[in-house]
Amino acid sequence: MQVKEDTVDNGDRSRRESQGKAHPKRKRVFGLQARTIFWYLLVAVLYALVLELLVASGWYVFLTHSPASLKDFQKTGQVPTYLFIVQHVLFTSIIWIILVTPPSLIFGVLVTRGLVRRVRRLVDATTSFAEGDYSQRVEVRSSDEVGLLEERFNHMAQQLVESMRKEQELIEYNTRLEERARIEQEMQTARQIQLSLLPKEVPSLPGWRLATYYQPAREVGGDLYDFLTFADGRLGLVIGDVADKGVPAALVMATTCSMLRAAALASDSPGDVLAQVNNLLYAETPERMFVTCFYAILEPASGKMRYANAGHDLPYQRTCGKVVELRASGMPLGLLPNMYYEEGEVQISHGDSLLFYSDGLVEAHNAQREMLGFPRLQALLTENTDGKSLIDRLLSDLKDFTGEGWEQEDDVTLMTLQRTGELEMMNEQQAPLQLLWESTMASSLGNEQQAMERVAEVIRPLRLPASRLADLKTAVAEAMLNAMEHGNQFQADKLVLLQVRASPTTLLVRIRDEGGQQPLPDLDTVAAPDLEAKLTGLQSPRGWGLFLIRNLVDEVHIRGDEQYHEIELIMYLQAPGPASRPTTEQDQDMTPT
Amino acid sequence: MPQANVVMNVRLIDPTASVIDIQGDVSAFAEPVLMQAYAQASTPTTRAIILNFTELAYMNSSGIGLLVTLVIRANRQEQHVLAYGLSDHYRRIFALTRIDDVISIYPSETAARAAVRR
Numbered sequence: 246m247q248v249k250e251d252t253v254d255n256g257d258r259s260r261r262e263s264q265g266k267a268h269p270k271r272k273r274v275f276g277l278q279a280r281t282i283f284w285y286l287l288v289a290v291l292y293a294l295v296l297e298l299l300v301a302s303g304w305y306v307f308l309t310h311s312p313a314s315l316k317d318f319q320k321t322g323q324v325p326t327y328l329f330i331v332q333h334v335l336f337t338s339i340i341w342i343i344l345v346t347p348p349s350l351i352f353g354v355l356v357t358r359g360l361v362r363r364v365r366r367l368v369d370a371t372t373s374f375a376e377g378d379y380s381q382r383v384e385v386r387s388s389d390e391v392g393l394l395e396e397r398f399n400h401m402a403q404q405l406v407e408s409m410r411k412e413q414e415l416i417e418y419n420t421r422l423e424e425r426a427r428i429e430q431e432m433q434t435a436r437q438i439q440l441s442l443l444p445k446e447v448p449s450l451p452g453w454r455l456a457t458y459y460q461p462a463r464e465v466g467g468d469l470y471d472f473l474t475f476a477d478g479r480l481g482l483v484i485g486d487v488a489d490k491g492v493p494a495a496l497v498m499a500t501t502c503s504m505l506r507a508a509a510l511a512s513d514s515p516g517d518v519l520a521q522v523n524n525l526l527y528a529e530t531p532e533r534m535f536v537t538c539f540y541a542i543l544e545p546a547s548g549k550m551r552y553a554n555a556g557h558d559l560p561y562q563r564t565c566g567k568v569v570e571l572r573a574s575g576m577p578l579g580l581l582p583n584m585y586y587e588e589g590e591v592q593i594s595h596g597d598s599l600l601f602y603s604d605g606l607v608e609a610h611n612a613q614r615e616m617l618g619f620p621r622l623q624a625l626l627t628e629n630t631d632g633k634s635l636i637d638r639l640l641s642d643l644k645d646f647t648g649e650g651w652e653q654e655d656d657v658t659l660m661t662l663q664r665t666g667e668l669e670m671m672n673e674q675q676a677p678l679q680l681l682w683e684s685t686m687a688s689s690l691g692n693e694q695q696a697m698e699r700v701a702e703v704i705r706p707l708r709l710p711a712s713r714l715a716d717l718k719t720a721v722a723e724a725m726l727n728a729m730e731h732g733n734q735f736q737a738d739k740l741v742l743l744q745v746r747a748s749p750t751t752l753l754v755r756i757r758d759e760g761g762q763q764p765l766p767d768l769d770t771v772a773a774p775d776l777e778a779k780l781t782g783l784q785s786p787r788g789w790g791l792f793l794i795r796n797l798v799d800e801v802h803i804r805g806d807e808q809y810h811e812i813e814l815i816m817y818l819q820a821p822g823p824a825s826r827p828t829t830e831q832d833q834d835m836t837p838t
Numbered sequence: 839m840p841q842a843n844v845v846m847n848v849r850l851i852d853p854t855a856s857v858i859d860i861q862g863d864v865s866a867f868a869e870p871v872l873m874q875a876y877a878q879a880s881t882p883t884t885r886a887i888i889l890n891f892t893e894l895a896y897m898n899s900s901g902i903g904l905l906v907t908l909v910i911r912a913n914r915q916e917q918h919v920l921a922y923g924l925s926d927h928y929r930r931i932f933a934l935t936r937i938d939d940v941i942s943i944y945p946s947e948t949a950a951r952a953a954v955r956r
Contacts, residue, residue, distance in 0.1 A: 690865075690866065690867070693898065694863070694896060712926065712927065712930075715925075715927035716927070716930075719898070719927070719931070722896075722898055723898060723899055726898060726899070726900070774935075776906070776935065776936045776937070776939065776940070779906050779910075780906065780909065780910055780913070780940065782910070785903070786903040786904070786906035786907045786910065787899065787900060787903035788899075788903070789899035789902045789903060789935055790898075790899040792899075792934075792935070793899055793902075793931065793934065793935070796934050797934075
């Protein structure tokens with residue numbers, strides 16, 4: 246069994262050692278046992294010395310001559326009685342007790358006095374510790390067993406304090422985790438509410454391109470956007486932001502969306518709709534909670550858009566190389582009752598882009614705590630889009646501005662509306678026409694050559710055959726001449742917008758002037774000059790431009806509105822299919838072979 | 839006002855034919871230069887005006903209009919207008935506009951002069 250115990254002990258020790266918890270090696274100490282023996286020997290020696298002194302001084306009689314010594318019986322031959330023997334033993338014992346007690350007392354006192362004091366101190370410390378005074382420690386004054394006990398007590402107390410601290414930290418950590426999980430759950434709920442309310446699909450409008458981007462912040466901010474489709478083809482566009490975060494914001498957002506939808510059915514006026522929603526929200530939402538909102542109604546056929554604004558960031562319209570704000574005044578919804586909302590109207594021309602956004606975009610900060618801000622956003626919108634969609638471009642610019650590791654502070658919502666041309670629409674079904682280049686030029690003679698060379702440079706990667714390139718260059722120059730002369734009347738302050746777009750199959754050059762007041766040329770009549778009539782003076786020798794344009798490119802579209810004229814020159818990079826280019830008899834006549 | 843980016847030299851190669859060497863752009867800016875060159879090239883005995891487009895850089899619809907005007911004037915003087923040195927692109931434009939019906943196109947000055955002699 247001993248072997249087994251040893252084995253268990255060794256196993257336990259090795260396990261403890263492997264866990265790094267081996268007891269500290271026991272110190273060599275001048276132990277209690279040794280001290281007791283030492284004190285005992287010391288007392289015994291001293292006492293022996295005392296007895297020797299007593300014997301030497303005749304006091305031994307007291308020890309050896311009891312009232313009736315047994316030796317006396319031996320001498321006399323008498324037999325002692327039992328009583329005598331008992332008396333003798335008792336006497337002797339008493340004498341020895343008297344003799345031994347003082348040294349025993351001295352020895353006992355010497356040995357136990359310090360020991361008891363230290364043990365009491367240890368007991369007191371343990372009691373205090375058990376009652377919660379974890380600062381209790383005992384002073385280690387000796388290296389004996391009690392000293393070791395004191396040392397272990399201190400060590401144990403330290404360990405206990407340490408483990409209690411760790412346990413407390415663990416509890417706090419778990420509490421924090423639970424709290425975080427709770428908040429996360431709440432955020433998740435808010436996000437789900439918000440996402441469930443946002444439109445699942447972007448409406449598809451012929452001739453228009455709508456795109457959205459929504460990225461909630463970790464703490465969901467209550468952004469909203471919505472599309473309202475009316476029976477007559479009009480489209481309502483809503484973008485807003487609730488002035489709160491989390492579930493309350495999501496709930497207010499949901500309420501606002503419902504109210505807007507209901508109000509929009511009852512009124513065609515964006516201002517009236519916002520006024521109605523404002524009153525309803527004012528009555529139902531908590532104090533200090535409000536909603537900024539921009540509501541617009543688009544007539545896709547005409548490109549007219551009416552709008553009203555309830556304190557939301559002003560959308561931007563990018564038109565003819567310029568960026569303008571869609572201004573209309575009005576208080577945020579839910580702040581004050583019976584508010585008036587100003588209405589505005591804007592004409593969206595072909596190629597124009599509109600950006601609706603939430604403050605999460607403009608209020609994004611970079612590492613230097615600079616804010617993106619409106620001027621920077623406006624500048625970004627003015628710049629070339631490098632063929633990317635507006636949203637892609639803005640997100641890329643936002644990333645460049647904020648840098649890596651940006652923690653999004655608020656929801657970022659973007660909504661873009663672009664009016665495209667018919668041809669683009671047709672091509673979008675096959676492959677989208679990407680913007681390669683866009684620029685504006687002054688209406689000054691000579692700029693047509695600059696435009697033509699610039700376009701040729703932009704489309705160089707498309708590797709057009711030399712003859713096709715020469716045709717396109719001439720067509721661009723002619724279109725530019727017409728835009729400067731007939732559209733802009735060579736007025737210095739009027740610009741011509743040039744745009745080059747391409748897909749794998751199609752190249753499009755769009756040239757737009759500001760001559761909306763001028764009549765649109767009729768391709769079928771103007772582009773048919775009569776040389777004989779010119780030679781006989783019946784027609785002006787000039788007037789070849791549209792004719793050349795029509796015959797040098799594969800397809801030409803002319804359109805305009807009250808503000809602009811626009812010509813689109815299309816050249817197919819591959820043989821067009823019947824769906825992409827409807828062929829007419831006239832086309833066959835006009836198309837060069 | 840931008841300046842004309844064109845230079846026109848007139849060569850009176852014989853009493854009946856003159857060559858106008860055109861260097862640069864034939865656009866609206868070229869009108870006075872072309873008309874001045876035509877005036878120099880057109881003598882009482884001139885029957886043919888040969889336009890040398892070998893160094894033509896750019897011609898637009900206004901330039902074509904100028905050529906129509908030149909042909910009208912030449913027709914009034916009972917002169918023929920010939921041309922050579924046109925690139926394939928401008929040959930195509932001449933064909934599209936049917937200018938080549940009234941301005942005979944030749945591949946070289948020699949060919950044009952030979953045509954004048956016939």
